[in-house]
Amino acid sequence: MLTTVLTLALLCPAEVRDSDLDRLRRQIVPSTAEQAWLRLDWEVTLWDAVVRAQKEDRPILFYAMNGHPMAVC
Amino acid sequence: MKSFVCVADEMFSLHNGSGPEAELFQALARAGFAGGRRGTTQQGYYYFTPSGQLLASDNSRDPLRVARMMDVALARWKALPRDRRLLPRTPETNPGGRSRGESHYPADGLVLRQFTRDLGASRRTLGDLEDPWNTDMVWISAAEVRRMVPATARKGDRYAVPESVIQRLARLHLVDSVLGQTSPFQPRSVTEARLEVEITERNADEVRLALTGRTRASEGTRSIDLRLLGRATFDPRTNRFTSFELFATGTRTGRQPQSYIRDEAGRGEIGFAFILAGDSKADKVAPSYFGAYGWR
Numbered sequence: 001m002l003t004t005v006l007t008l009a010l011l012c013p014a015e016v017r018d019s020d021l022d023r024l025r026r027q028i029v030p031s032t033a034e035q036a037w038l039r040l041d042w043e044v045t046l047w048d049a050v051v052r053a054q055k056e057d058r059p060i061l062f063y064a065m066n067g068h069p070m071a072v073c
Numbered sequence: 074m075k076s077f078v079c080v081a082d083e084m085f086s087l088h089n090g091s092g093p094e095a096e097l098f099q100a101l102a103r104a105g106f107a108g109g110r111r112g113t114t115q116q117g118y119y120y121f122t123p124s125g126q127l128l129a130s131d132n133s134r135d136p137l138r139v140a141r142m143m144d145v146a147l148a149r150w151k152a153l154p155r156d157r158r159l160l161p162r163t164p165e166t167n168p169g170g171r172s173r174g175e176s177h178y179p180a181d182g183l184v185l186r187q188f189t190r191d192l193g194a195s196r197r198t199l200g201d202l203e204d205p206w207n208t209d210m211v212w213i214s215a216a217e218v219r220r221m222v223p224a225t226a227r228k229g230d231r232y233a234v235p236e237s238v239i240q241r242l243a244r245l246h247l248v249d250s251v252l253g254q255t256s257p258f259q260p261r262s263v264t265e266a267r268l269e270v271e272i273t274e275r276n277a278d279e280v281r282l283a284l285t286g287r288t289r290a291s292e293g294t295r296s297i298d299l300r301l302l303g304r305a306t307f308d309p310r311t312n313r314f315t316s317f318e319l320f321a322t323g324t325r326t327g328r329q330p331q332s333y334i335r336d337e338a339g340r341g342e343i344g345f346a347f348i349l350a351g352d353s354k355a356d357k358v359a360p361s362y363f364g365a366y367g368w369r
Contacts, residue, residue, distance in 0.1 A: 016284070016303070016304055020302065021303070025346065027192060028190055028322075034206070038208070039355070042079050044357065045080070045094070046080055046087060047093070047167075048080070051166055057155070059076070059077050060077060060123065061074065061077035061146075062119040062120070064087075064117060064119060065081070065083065066083070066114070067083060068082060068361065069081040069082075070208070070210075071208065071210055071359070071360060072207055072209045073253070
């Protein structure tokens with residue numbers, strides 16, 4: 001009987017509980033403060049920055065990384 | 074920073090590619106702190122004019138040093154006459170020879186922002202970062218979305234997410250990138266990849282989904298074993314998700330193949346979150362391993 005119950009528990013899809021998802025969100029998703037740099041007014045391609053800077057007559061600050069800084073780096 | 078147009082971009086492809094955008098960066102790199110030399114990292118900060126003149130460059134994590142370099146760049150900018158700091162005319166928005174993954178952005182599909190970080194007692198540190206995390210973007214096409222939420226699906230139905238979606242997640246996204254960019258898994262290295270949908274509610278305005286699954290992958294010195302759990306809400310009138318959260322948690326073992334990733338723990342708990350992305354420019358960046366999506 002116990003074996004059957006355990007087997008069924010392993011085979012059945014996990015129950016999706018809001019409380020579990022909320023806890024995982026708190027544990028994994030960075031806070032607003034941690035994500036603050038992502039939310040600055042970035043252009044995300046070098047060329048787009050040149051086009052915009054030309055129009056606005058401003059210098060360009062280019063943050064260059066292996067892997068896009070807004071993705072995996 | 075408000076004095077500048079700030080841009081963040083991936084420099085490896087610019088350093089090694091071709092076309093006007095790559096050539097611009099290569100010229101900046103040659104004039105910059107690392108001289109554009111092969112085998113030497115060109116990562117860092119470059120301050121330059123729209124006309125392509127380098128004002129300053131550096132590679133530093135010291136905020137005061139970065140701020141001083143910004144002041145130097147601004148002073149040099151202000152000393153330049155307009156006809157030297159600007160191009161004769163506004164450049165084309167998308168010049169010929171420029172190839173970007175961003176041009177394949179699935180505006181009618183599903184775009185998720187991914188976060189990856191360690192969980193539990195065996196969290197790793199990265200320099201002075203006590204709780205490092207990394208991020209990425211996930212793209213799902215409109216055709217894949219239609220298969221995720223078929224018009225004929227009813228409350229209580231259970232079915233698998235398209236194989237293409239879960240395989241991409243398992244290979245390209247559910248990789249341990251907490252301490253830095255690592256390699257995706259080869260297709261043969263994914264030993265299990267399943268993600269199932271259950272329709273928990275359906276009416277004319279809304280479809281609610283529960284997501285459960287598991288992925289496992291093993292390759293070389295590393296392996297990962299994850300359980301997936303999530304929820305989503307879909308609007309059948311617009312064929313778009315209005316909310317989406319998918320989490321993957323489990324165990325990572327072994328060491329990453331990259332020598333620059335110093336992983337002393339070798340085993341620990343890891344978590345991934347995939348959250349509905351917004352509409353900002355940052356959320357329209359191509360996934361890191363978009364080249365392996367097969368969409369080009």
